[in-house]
Amino acid sequence: MEATTHDVIIVGGGPAGLTAGIYARRSKLEALLIEKMAPGGQVLSTHWVDNYPGFPEGIAGFDLSDRMRQQAERFGLAIVSDEITGASLEGPEKVIRGVEREYRTRAVIVASGAVWKKLGVPGEERLAGRGVSYCATCDGPFYQDLEVAVVGGGDSAVQEAVYLTRFAKKVYLIHRRDQLRACRILQEKALSHPKVVPLWKRLVESVEGTDQVEALRLKGPDGLVPETLPVQGVFVYVGIQPNTEWLRDLVPLDPQGFIPTDDRMATQVPGVFAAGDVRKKMVRQISTAVGDAATALLAAEHYLENS
Ligand SMILES: Cc1cc2nc3c(=O)[nH]c(=O)nc-3n(C[C@H](O)[C@H](O)[C@H](O)COP(=O)(O)OP(=O)(O)OC[C@H]3O[C@@H](n4cnc5c(N)ncnc54)[C@H](O)[C@@H]3O)c2cc1C
Incomplete structure (x- = not known):
């Protein structure tokens, strides 16, 4: 059982989560990022990224993820490996439940992303990123x-x-x-x-x-x-599934399971913000995920200052 109450807990270590972590640490917030696999999210398995600014020749997805992780760690972001399965989000102190342990926090950034549904046929996985x-x-x-x-x-x-x-x-x-x-x-x-x-x-x-x-x-x-x-x-394009199973009945979701937010990335639960592919939105890209995350974290900081 975790005794410390964090300022902010970020669930998910894709581009949105890592960006929220960078902003949190640069604001000197006591932040913890929880990721169930390796940090990087969908980008980790993206062969080549050609449309993220700052890399004129493009960059391998693995390298871009690794750079984001390194940048977050340079500011001292704590990253732990755990899968979040539930939470209690009402009230000023929130409890996030993982397979390994419980975590306490004053604000939450949900950055648990989404997965594209697969066809599930022979050859699909082997040739992913190769056509x-x-x-x-x-x-x-x-x-x-x-x-x-x-x-x-x-x-x-x-x-x-x-x-x-x-x-x-x-x-x-x-x-x-x-x-x-x-x-x-x-x-x-x-x-x-x-x-x-x-x-x-x-x-x-x-x-x-x-x-x-x-x-x-x-x-x-x-x-x-x-x-x-x-x-x-x-x-x-046979469907995209947001990773919000753990939030069911805790935060209002749209019929597909995405999280509606306002333009500050706030959900309808005070102190809970969402960023990246997990949000109800039109464009799901790395650039939109990092933009959401910067807004979400700064809005969370404002919430912490005023609560
Ligand atoms: C094949 C492919 C190619 C792509 N190519 C590009 C491209 O070239 N350019 C571009 O801009 N975008 C591209 N995208 C889209 C881009 O990768 C996503 O928009 C972006 O990764 C979204 O970032 P995110 O942080 O919101 O979510 P994700 O990247 O999905 O990260 C979410 C993270 O949360 C973790 N997580 C989920 N549930 C839990 C839980 N319960 N507990 C703990 N951790 C959890 C996941 O393990 C994951 O690491 C591509 C996507 C795919 C699938």
Whole structure:
């Protein structure tokens, strides 16, 4: 059982959590970051980051994560390894419950991020970052004049399919049903685009390729003969899952489980702030995560001064 009450506890050590940690320590707050895996979050497994400012040639995701961690540690941020499973957030002293122990704090920054749902087919994991992507904004420009596929039928899938037409020669839109779930205006935009080729009622059976994606094996309904679709990239948009299971019934969440905040990143629970992909918001990128985190931490500091 932890006796000390921290000024601020940050849950999650991705770009949002590490940025909150840097700001907290530079403000001389007594801060603790709790991360269940290695610090870095989704960036740790991102092959190459080309759109984060300050790296004119781009930077490997692993190196960017490592630099953020080093910077946070330079200011003396304490990082512990634990998985948070619950909390008591009402009142001025909050208790955060981990698998290893309990932690006490006056303010909380929720930076536990999100995970993109996988297709769960052979080849997907092996070729992730080698043609399999979950982020068109991040990886789209690598597919200039190539042929790619987008899997999914919701707003994200259809919007990103249209975005990918800026680069790719052809964008196959693979959906398991015979109509899209995306809003009408997006559907019309995608389906009227000359580069977008919808493939209805198809399931991806496997992702094929040696070192890079070379093709998808598709199956139609009722056991139709599988077909091979040669593509150099596949963008998977079958849903994103926020890591908010531990917050259920503690902080109001939207129907998908994301945390609504105001423009100070405050949740509806006093002293609890959220930053990064875990928030209900439009754009989930490293730059937006670090921006959220700077705001969240400074708002938390203001809360601490006034409570
Ligand atoms: C394949 C891929 C490529 C991408 N490429 C780019 C790119 O090129 N450019 C770009 O800007 N963005 C890119 N992104 C998006 C970017 O990585 C995210 O927007 C960013 O990482 C969000 O940061 P975050 O700190 O909010 O969350 P995350 O990075 O998701 O970090 C959350 C952290 O919280 C930890 N955590 C979760 N639950 C708990 C718990 N209960 N207890 C303790 N710890 C917990 C997780 O282990 C994780 O380390 C990419 C994403 C993916 C998946």
